[in-house]
Amino acid sequence: MVVLNKIYTKTGDDGTTALGTGERRPKNDLRIEAYGTVDETNAIVGIVRLHTAGSTADVDAILGRIQNDLFDLGADLATPETDEDLGYEPLRLTDGQVSALEEAIDRLNADLQPLRSFVLPGGSAAAAHLHLARTVSRRAERLMVELQAREKINPCAIRYMNRLSDFFFVASRFLNSKGDGDVLWVPGQNR
Incomplete structure (x- = not known):
């Protein structure tokens, strides 16, 4: 269990x-x-x-679960894999968490029409912010791939x-009305 009695410790004042x-x-x-970045x-x-x-479709509940998973992921990344006994079992993401995301994707995607163009970030406020989350999560993924090397x-x-x-x-x-509210890219529209 995490207990935070004091928020600042000054231990990071040296840049570590x-x-x-x-x-x-x-x-x-x-x-x-x-x-x-996670x-x-x-x-x-x-x-x-x-x-x-x-x-x-309980999108908010799925997002709540994702927020918890992202904290799990942060803990996973914050604890390097080592052969040393840490005195505790490090928290690691599991295949079950990946599968839960796949199931959520499949459930939501089943109600969407196939895309005929790329989607621009926009539409509803939730959708626009989800696009921002998408791009930042891609950056986190790129950093993780680099770290894995x-x-x-x-x-x-x-x-x-x-x-x-x-x-x-x-x-x-x-959330963009099952795709009806998507903002579609029109190639060369402003030439």
Whole structure:
């Protein structure tokens, strides 16, 4: 259980932060950058949820679950995989969390018409913010892939982020009146 009695510790004043293993790393370390971008994604989901309360197909409930998963992912990334005994079982994302996203994508996508053009971010406020979440989650995924080239990370973490951006896209279309409110790209329209 996490207990936060004091919010500032001053331990990061030297430009470092502690990982779940106790190891300190610079705040611009790739691992910190990756889980910081996951946290940024989570903050955007919080903004989306201002617009999804009471939405059909339980989109808000799915987003709530995603927010919790993103904290799990942050904990996963904040605890490097090591052969050392940490004295506790590190929290890792699971295939079940990836599967839950896939099921949500399939359920929402079943009600959508096939796309005939690319979709521009826009339509409803929820959809526009979901597009922002999609692009930030893609950035987090790119950072995680780069991190994976340097250090061992949980492969479920990357699969989760890949599916998450897909979920954000499908959910944005679903919340845009099941695609009827999508803003479509018209190639060369302003030439």
